[in-house]
Amino acid sequence: xxxxxxxxxxxGRRARDSLLAASFLAPAFAVFAVFAYYPLxxxxxxxxxxPNRNTFIGGSDEWIGGSNIIDSLTSSTFxxxxxxxxxxxxxxxxxxxxxxxxxxxxxxRKLRGIRIFQTIxxxxxxxxxxxxxxxxxxxxxxxxxxxxxxSWLSIKQPGSALVAISTTAVWQNAGLTFVIVLAALQALPxxxxxxxxxxxYGPVRRFFRITVPLISPALLFLAVVLVIHALQAYAxxxxxxxxxxxxxxxxxxxxxxxxxxxxSRAVYSLGLFVVSLIVSIAQFGLLERRxxxxx
Amino acid sequence: xxxxxxxxxxxxxxGTVAVDGLDLTIHDQEFMVLLGPSGCGKTTxxxxxxxxxxxxxxxxxxxxxxxNDIPASDRDIAMVFQSYALYPHMTVRKNIESPLVAHRxxxxxxxxxxxxxxxAADILGLGDYLERKPGALSGGQRQRVALxxxxxRRPEVFLMDEPLSNLDAKLRTQTRxxxxxxxxxLGSTFVYVTHDQVEAMTMATRVAVIANGRLxxxxxxxxxxxRPANLFVAxxxxxxxxxxxxxxxxxNGAGLELAAAAGTLTWSTPVSAVGIGSELVxxxxxxxxxxxPAGTLDFTVRAIEQLGHxxxxxxxxxxxxxxxxxxxxxxxxAIGESLRLRPDPAEVHLFDPATEARVD
Ligand SMILES: Nc1ncnc2c1ncn2[C@@H]1O[C@H](COP(=O)(O)OP(=O)(O)OP(=O)(O)O)[C@@H](O)[C@H]1O
Ligand SMILES: [Mg+2]
Numbered sequence: 040x041x042x043x044x045x046x047x048x049x050x051g052r053r054a055r056d057s058l059l060a061a062s063f064l065a066p067a068f069a070v071f072a073v074f075a076y077y078p079l080x081x082x083x084x085x086x087x088x089x090p091n092r093n094t095f096i097g098g099s100d101e102w103i104g105g106s107n108i109i110d111s112l113t114s115s116t117f118x119x120x121x122x123x124x125x126x127x128x129x130x131x132x133x134x135x136x137x138x139x140x141x142x143x144x145x146x147x148r149k150l151r152g153i154r155i156f157q158t159i160x161x162x163x164x165x166x167x168x169x170x171x172x173x174x175x176x177x178x179x180x181x182x183x184x185x186x187x188x189x190s191w192l193s194i195k196q197p198g199s200a201l202v203a204i205s206t207t208a209v210w211q212n213a214g215l216t217f218v219i220v221l222a223a224l225q226a227l228p229x230x231x232x233x234x235x236x237x238x239x240y241g242p243v244r245r246f247f248r249i250t251v252p253l254i255s256p257a258l259l260f261l262a263v264v265l266v267i268h269a270l271q272a273y274a275x276x277x278x279x280x281x282x283x284x285x286x287x288x289x290x291x292x293x294x295x296x297x298x299x300x301x302x303s304r305a306v307y308s309l310g311l312f313v314v315s316l317i318v319s320i321a322q323f324g325l326l327e328r329r330x331x332x333x334x
Numbered sequence: 335x336x337x338x339x340x341x342x343x344x345x346x347x348x349g350t351v352a353v354d355g356l357d358l359t360i361h362d363q364e365f366m367v368l369l370g371p372s373g374c375g376k377t378t379x380x381x382x383x384x385x386x387x388x389x390x391x392x393x394x395x396x397x398x399x400x401x402n403d404i405p406a407s408d409r410d411i412a413m414v415f416q417s418y419a420l421y422p423h424m425t426v427r428k429n430i431e432s433p434l435v436a437h438r439x440x441x442x443x444x445x446x447x448x449x450x451x452x453x454a455a456d457i458l459g460l461g462d463y464l465e466r467k468p469g470a471l472s473g474g475q476r477q478r479v480a481l482x483x484x485x486x487r488r489p490e491v492f493l494m495d496e497p498l499s500n501l502d503a504k505l506r507t508q509t510r511x512x513x514x515x516x517x518x519x520l521g522s523t524f525v526y527v528t529h530d531q532v533e534a535m536t537m538a539t540r541v542a543v544i545a546n547g548r549l550x551x552x553x554x555x556x557x558x559x560x561r562p563a564n565l566f567v568a569x570x571x572x573x574x575x576x577x578x579x580x581x582x583x584x585x586n587g588a589g590l591e592l593a594a595a596a597g598t599l600t601w602s603t604p605v606s607a608v609g610i611g612s613e614l615v616x617x618x619x620x621x622x623x624x625x626x627p628a629g630t631l632d633f634t635v636r637a638i639e640q641l642g643h644x645x646x647x648x649x650x651x652x653x654x655x656x657x658x659x660x661x662x663x664x665x666x667x668a669i670g671e672s673l674r675l676r677p678d679p680a681e682v683h684l685f686d687p688a689t690e691a692r693v694d
Contacts, residue, residue: 230419233386238483239407239437252423331423
């Protein structure tokens with residue numbers, strides 16, 4: 040007659056289920072713990088304590104506390120390099136997306152040989168930032184580079200160095216945009232496009248009124264990802280070695296010249312983390328309303 | 335409102351001839367159905383009218399204008415796609431009014447736009463859904479939105495490519511009636527593509543039967559059914575299709591008859607081009623073969639399909655597969671039984687085996 044399980048048995052089962060769930064989550068948690076949570080904890084720790092390097096005598100790390108955080112966040116190094124990072128994002132993301140979309144629209148047609156162009160335009164995705172930077176180094180190099188006489192692209196001039204470095208990122212962003220937008224365009228039902236043509240939309244209006252809304256999820260994805268890429272840009276700067284006024288926040292954090300203290304670099308990292316978070320949330324908040332996700 | 339004229343129009347897709355020398359005049363205000371099996375080129379013909387496919391050779395005119403080189407957006411036509419092709423990011427209202435805002439030449443003021451959207455929505459019963467997006471509609475409702483978007487612009491020609499094929503049987507019957515009603519009300523030219531002969535027979539004022547990119551016959555549904563121009567049309571129209579019996583003409587004393595493997599067949603229609611010894615193909619509908627001990631054809635029953643109001647006897651007559659249509663009230667018949675069939679001489683159609691053309 041015991042068709043309904045007793046409360047004791049039910050809670051037993053719930054405990055078993057929780058255990059099972061925990062065991063499924065454990066591997067993912069372990070990865071996050073090692074590569075995300077622990078480093079984040081260390082960052083906070085390093086922002087608050089100066090490590091005691093004298094391992095022979097022993098002794099605990101020194102509390103430096105809030106004043107370190109405030110000093111670091113208001114330092115001109117942090118603020119200037121954050122401004123460079125922001126400028127870099129502004130220079131590389133919109134331009135990269137626009138170029139990539141234009142190329143994708145141009146390549147999205149059934150022409151003989153179009154695949155060759157599709158391959159060329161998407162090749163930037165297959166090259167790492169380091170490779171791209173080396174390629175651009177041959178163009179930008181101050182003594183022998185192909186563009187050494189183009190003054191607004193000089194890496195050794197304050198004012199133009201950031202623009203020069205941005206070209207590599209624009210080139211790469213355009214490639215990623217091209218691949219993703221081309222895929223999005225080719226996934227559009229051709230009958231919708233044809234219906235728009237029959238309705239009488241000209242090519243430009245059709246693009247803005249029909250195509251852009253339909254590929255908006257891809258564009259949002261690109262905006263978010265490319266902004267994060269821009270905030271995290273480092274290799275280009277390391278390889279092309281721009282002037283001091285063109286060094287972004289991550290350059291100060293990685294600090295290849297070894298001029299910053301570990302404590303301030305920890306605070307810069309936290310600062311970058313918070314900025315990335317805010318920017319991503321803001322992008323979703325602002326753009327999400329304009330994005331149409333299928334049916 | 336206009337006619338559409340195909341003058342020897344062909345369409346070749348790198349090697350594949352989709353439409354082959356089509357000569358077809360679709361009159362003003364006509365409901366023309368392009369009917370044919372899958373892959374015969376119906377959609378291609380329709381898309382050429384729309385301007386979505388270029389014409390490889392020949393001349394295509396809408397009204398008195400040759401449109402070979404006129405882009406789709408400048409032709410005064412509306413098309414309902416099989417997939418409906420609604421804009422998923424726009425509300426039903428925006429979808430319907432889209433043709434009125436898209437083209438400079440067709441743009442109308444806001445009040446007129448609102449009036450026309452209302453009118454189209456009322457005709458198709460969409461009034462309650464205007465602010466919804468297509469994703470929140472059923473298949474039948476989306477289909478209506480597609481129709482509404484076509485009618486707001488009052489085009490010269492309506493094109494529809496299998497618009498009912500995604501609907502269930504009941505909705506299909508209902509929408510069929512509504513489209514016919516719409517045609518009557520608007521009085522414009524409709525060109526409607528389908529492979530479903532029931533749609534063709536019930537909706538068309540005229541049918542164009544197409545096979546392998548070639549026009550087989552045009553005529554009213556009744557003409558195509560009663561006097562098929564060739565063997566293809568004879569066996570394509572009608573369900574179950576006509577029975578085909580091959581044989582040779584010979585003299586039986588009273589006149590000509592067809593000698594086939596299973597027996598003989600006579601016909602009462604006067605046929606001039608047939609002489610003794612001519613090879614012939616006879617076609618006869620399943621309802622015109624009667625089970626009769628005095629019949630002239632052998633028939634062995636292999637299967638019986640009960641449909642409630644009628645039944646079909648499936649079997650063999652000599653070397654031919656033959657179907658006989660009977661009333662369910664007829665005397666019971668067992669599988670395996672050998673019977674005699676009496677063909678109705680007035681209902682025998684004769685075709686030339688080489689050209690497959692009708693011989694009378
Ligand atoms: N874009 C294209 N490229 C190459 N061949 C095509 C193209 N479109 C159609 N065809 C070919 O042309 C022929 C006619 O195609 P079409 O779509 O007009 O047939 P249909 O009569 O509409 O068939 P269905 O009833 O299956 O829709 C087919 O053999 C098809 O494979
Ligand atoms: Mg088709």
